Amino acid sequence: MSPQFHSYPAPAKLNLLLHIVGKRADGYHLLETVFRFIDYSDTVELAVRDDGQIVLLNPIDGVPPEQDLTVRAARLLQQASGCSLGATIRLTKRIPMGGGLGGGSSDAATVLLALNRLWQTNFSREKLMELGLSLGADLPVFIFGKNALATGIGEKLNEIKLKPAWYVVIHPGVHVPTAKIFQNFAGRVLTEEGTISIMRILETTQQRRNELQQVVSEMYPAVNEVLSELKKYGSPLMTGSGACVFLECQSEEEADKVYQAMSVKYKGFVAKGLNSHPLLDIE
Ligand SMILES: C[C@](O)(CO)[C@H](O)COP(=O)(O)OP(=O)(O)OC[C@H]1O[C@@H](n2ccc(N)nc2=O)[C@H](O)[C@@H]1O
Numbered sequence: 001m002s003p004q005f006h007s008y009p010a011p012a013k014l015n016l017l018l019h020i021v022g023k024r025a026d027g028y029h030l031l032e033t034v035f036r037f038i039d040y041s042d043t044v045e046l047a048v049r050d051d052g053q054i055v056l057l058n059p060i061d062g063v064p065p066e067q068d069l070t071v072r073a074a075r076l077l078q079q080a081s082g083c084s085l086g087a088t089i090r091l092t093k094r095i096p097m098g099g100g101l102g103g104g105s106s107d108a109a110t111v112l113l114a115l116n117r118l119w120q121t122n123f124s125r126e127k128l129m130e131l132g133l134s135l136g137a138d139l140p141v142f143i144f145g146k147n148a149l150a151t152g153i154g155e156k157l158n159e160i161k162l163k164p165a166w167y168v169v170i171h172p173g174v175h176v177p178t179a180k181i182f183q184n185f186a187g188r189v190l191t192e193e194g195t196i197s198i199m200r201i202l203e204t205t206q207q208r209r210n211e212l213q214q215v216v217s218e219m220y221p222a223v224n225e226v227l228s229e230l231k232k233y234g235s236p237l238m239t240g241s242g243a244c245v246f247l248e249c250q251s252e253e254e255a256d257k258v259y260q261a262m263s264v265k266y267k268g269f270v271a272k273g274l275n276s277h278p279l280l281d282i283e
């Protein structure tokens with residue numbers, strides 16, 4: 001009998017702003033950032049196996065299956081729960097890798113949420129977030145499931161309500177490794193703004209900053225070029241540690257228009273800002 005696959009979305013995120021507010025003894029940077037989910041997603045299909053194996057049917061070019069975040073997430077849940085079941089994973093990638101859109105983290109979070117149900121391991125969301133954090137700083141928010149103001153290394157999360165918006169997202173065609181950017185960050189460490197001040201900054205796009213943008217722009221001129229092009233239409237920002245750059249628009253029509261002009265030269269997409277993660281209600 002062929003295995004029964006269940007299909008789950010793994011949406012991308014944008015960092016609507018990103019401030020560096022400190023550094024931990026282990027080298028990780030303390031941040032203040034606003035995460036927003038967008039309706040642009042990978043798809044993760046999962047089938048339960050009785051033999052305990054974790055099998056990725058279609059490994060990503062250049063990523064050995066053992067290092068794929070979906071496989072690592074499944075194994076982590078298996079180890080933490082003592083579950084004897086396994087899983088077959090089929091991954092459909094759409095979110096560009098190394099784009100600052102959190103694709104790998106989102107895939108892994110979806111695996112944790114979905115297998116927790118399929119295997120009936122019944123861990124709480126908080127426990128899954130804790131497990132997820134050991135795989136990457138970007139993972140917890142995808143399990144938290146709500147747009148959030150994040151502090152710590154990105155794991156201390158508070159829900160934040162955001163206005164409807166559409167985003168033109170452009171990929172400058174370079175792959176930016178997160179670790180390299182943090183290593184080269186030499187900017188001034190800022191003081192946390194706090195929720196009220198962040199809400200005020202979010203009112204318009206002009207005051208938002210990504211403190212990693214300067215170092216990425218210097219190391220990857222292609223990112224700087226896209227930022228300059230998008231500045232013709234408003235106040236663009238880089239997401240996460242790059243490479244993608246986005247422009248927030250108030251209507252889909254406006255976003256489509258900007259994207260049409262940009263797409264003559266660049267690859268990208270238009271996405272709607274979500275109010276929450278599509279798996280927020282998974283039990
Ligand atoms: C830049 C963001 O995308 C913003 O959302 C995230 O902070 C990055 O999260 P991520 O891709 O899950 O990153 P991780 O896989 O945890 O870390 C990759 C590397 O980036 C550096 N890193 C990451 C996150 C952080 N808050 N401080 C850091 O200094 C560390 O050197 C780490 O070894």
Ligand SMILES: Nc1ncnc2c1ncn2[C@@H]1O[C@H](COP(=O)(O)OP(=O)(O)OP(=O)(O)O)[C@@H](O)[C@H]1O
Nearest residue numbers: 068069097098099100101102103104105107138240
């Ligand atoms: N399932 C996966 N999808 C994407 N990348 C993966 C996956 N598993 C492992 N990786 C590795 O993780 C790296 C970062 O991928 P990812 O798409 O999460 O980066 P990103 O968009 O810059 O994320 P972030 O915003 O979290 O820094 C890839 O270059 C790849 O080597």
